[in-house]
Structure formats: C-alpha cells, structure tokens
C-alpha cells in the first residue's frame with residue numbers, strides 16, 4: 001500500500017446554521033483546498049459522508065451536487081452512508097483509493113443539516129439507523145439505547161452518575177476554547193441536576209445536540225505531500241468493524257465489540273499501542289459513550305473508565321486528553337460531518353494549530369467514530385510526517 005497524508009483540513013462552525021446543506025459542504029471543502037494551497041482542478045475524486053440529507057433537507061444524490069458546486073464536475077464522486085460514522089467511512093474510502101494507487105489527490109467531505117426538521121422527526125430519522133423492525137419501531141430511540149448502556153455500566157461497576165457529570169463538565173469546558181463548537185457554555189453538576197431528564201439516567205447535558213455542519217480533508221499520496229502548503233499529517237493506521245444494529249443481540253451493553261476490533265486493527269496497522277497515543281477525539285454522542293470508548297480503545301481496563309473520567313485522567317492535562325475539541329457533546333454532532341470533524345481537529349492538534357485548546361507535544365492522535373449504537377466503528381491513528 002502507498003502512504004497517505006492529510007495536507008488540508010477545514011470545518012464550519014457546528015450548531016444551528018443559516019447556511020444550506022450545500023453551502024455548508026462547499027464552505028468546508030473550499031476551506032480544506034485553501035488550507036492546502038491546492039486548486040480544485042487537482043482533485044481527482046470526491047467522497048462525501050452524509051447520513052440522511054434526503055429526509056433532513058429533501059436532497060439525495062449529494063456527491064455530484066457538491067462536486068459540481070465546487071467546479072469538479074467530471075471527477076468520480078461518491079456518497080458514503082454509515083449512520084453517524086458516515087464521515088470516517090468516507091475518509092477510509094478516500095484513503096483506500098489513494099493507498100491502492102488509483103488517485104493521488106482525493107477530497108473527503110462530511111456534511112449534515114439536521115435542524116430544519118422538528119426535534120421529534122429528527123429523533124425518528126436518527127432512529128432509522130438502528131434496527132427498525134425489532135427496536136426503533138417499538139420506541140427505542142438513540143437516547144433510549146444509550147440510557148440502557150449507561151444503566152448497565154453504572155449497575156455493573158457500582159458507580160453513581162457523577163462519572164457522567166465529569167464527562168459533560170469536561171467537554172463543555174474544552175469547547176470554550178473551540179471557535180467551531182456549538183456550545184460556549186461552562187456547566188456545573190448543579191446545572192446537570194436541574195436539567196430535564198431525556199432517558200433515565202441521561203439528562204439534557206448527557207446528550208450531544210442536534211447540529212448543522214460540515215468538515216473536509218484533502219488527502220494525497222505520501223510522496224506528493226511536500227508539494228502542498230501545510231506540513232503533512234500521516235495516516236498511520238485505521239480499523240473498521242461492524243456489529244448487530246440491534247441491542248438485544250449484544251451479550252454485554254458495557255462495551256462496543258466493533259470499537260474494540262476497529263481499535264486493534266488500527267493499532268496493529270500503525271504498529272503502536274494505546275499508551276503511545278497523545279490525544280483522542282472519541283464519539284461521545286452521550287456521556288456514557290465516552291467512558292465506554294476509553295475502555296474499548298485500551299486506555300483503561302473495563303470498569304476503570306468511569307473512575308478515570310471522575311479523577312480527571314481524560315482532561316486536557318490528564319494522562320490521556322480525550323475530546324479537547326469539546327467532543328460531540330459540546331462541539332456538536334452534525335452526524336455525517338462528525339467523523340471528518342474529528343480528523344480535522346486531530347490534524348490541527350498535530351500541526352500545533354489548535355489555538356487555546358492545543359495539547360503540548362502531540363505525536364500521535366487517535367479518532368473514534370461510531371455509527372448508531374456501535375454497529376459501525378472506525379478508528380484512525382494519525383502522526384506527524386517525519
């Protein structure tokens with residue numbers, strides 16, 4: 001396989017936006033090209049991660065739409081859908097195409113506009129990414145699914161909800177330094193205690209929000225990376241894995257086997273271990289998901305992720321900084337954009353361009369993007385070019 005590098009990265013601000021779906025995607029894509037000092041004419045293929053633009057904004061067939069808006073009319077363009085992991089799966093598609101030698105320059109975009117539909121309809125559209133016939137149809141929404149995981153985890157390991165509070169408080173604090181984040185609002189345990197219950201034990205502040213946004217990455221073959229403006233970031237490894245959509249088929253709700261498999265594949269390909277990772281952007285669609293992710297990724301043993309969160313081991317100056325961007329919880333979660341947004345943040349951190357949220361001495365950054373309640377997981381490991 002050929003080496004693959006990131007030479008351009010950009011994202012829109014996440015949150016409720018006045019911009020349309022296409023305007024968001026184009027803003028991010030143009031930003032990534034500009035960041036790399038690249039011309040649109042250099043792009044040989046486009047991969048676009050998007051979950052459900054047809055139902056959110058009545059627009060399907062979005063890959064050629066965005067390609068033509070960018071003036072890339074005759075290149076191959078492909079939409080990739082894997083629920084909330086659509087973005088990272090689009091990235092994997094682009095990476096594999098370069099690694100296989102098909103193209104030298106590929107644009108990867110993730111985009112979603114979720115705020116145009118009423119919240120009840122948005123919840124139903126999202127629930128279509130779970131097993132509709134067996135679970136969603138009879139009322140299991142994503143907040144409900146992750147609430148079951150939270151109950152199982154708290155019960156199994158004997159924790160109270162203070163471990164969930166720790167994740168929400170940390171990620172809201174981290175997002176204060178992120179100009180792309182949806183929320184710039186510090187919260188306290190008291191705010192959480194006084195907030196509405198969504199699905200017991202998950203309150204408003206345990207949930208990622210409903211968001212609009214887009215993110216883009218320009219990928220190139222490793223040996224072409226020196227021709228672009230910014231220092232290259234190398235894609236050292238990735239892993240992707242699948243699992244049942246239905247929760248009732250999972251023997252244990254306190255871990256995501258697809259995340260464990262994806263992580264092992266990514267570590268093996270990169271030739272590194274969890275202790276080598278400088279920071280991680282993980283898929284905290286609900287606070288419990290971040291705690292489970294830190295165990296599935298091997299940062300902590302099963303059952304220890306809760307105590308690690310409570311003790312500050314995942315804070316910006318902790319043993320392993322997790323979600324310095326604010327995560328899905330506070331940066332926002334425009335589902336198709338999220339996985340690409342994690343890679344944009346990891347790129348900024350590796351280039352030392354993360355401003356007030358910069359972590360010192362970042363050598364290796366890991367991203368973890370989950371589709372649904374763990375039916376898809378993509379883990380990526382990025383490093384600075386030598």
Ligand code: COA
Pocket residue numbers: 084119123126142143198204205206207208209210285329333372373
């Ligand atoms: N975290 C923190 N604050 C939030 C929030 C969240 N997740 N969602 C909304 N808010 C804030 C809003 O900014 C607003 O604040 P304001 O009154 O100061 O302006 C207030 O809470 C009410 O916002 P509203 O949009 O009316 O909330 P809602 O009740 O319609 O939606 C949820 C709240 C939790 C139901 C919604 O965010 C949700 O469904 N989240 C989960 C999304 C999801 O499942 N994604 C897929 C994951 S797999």
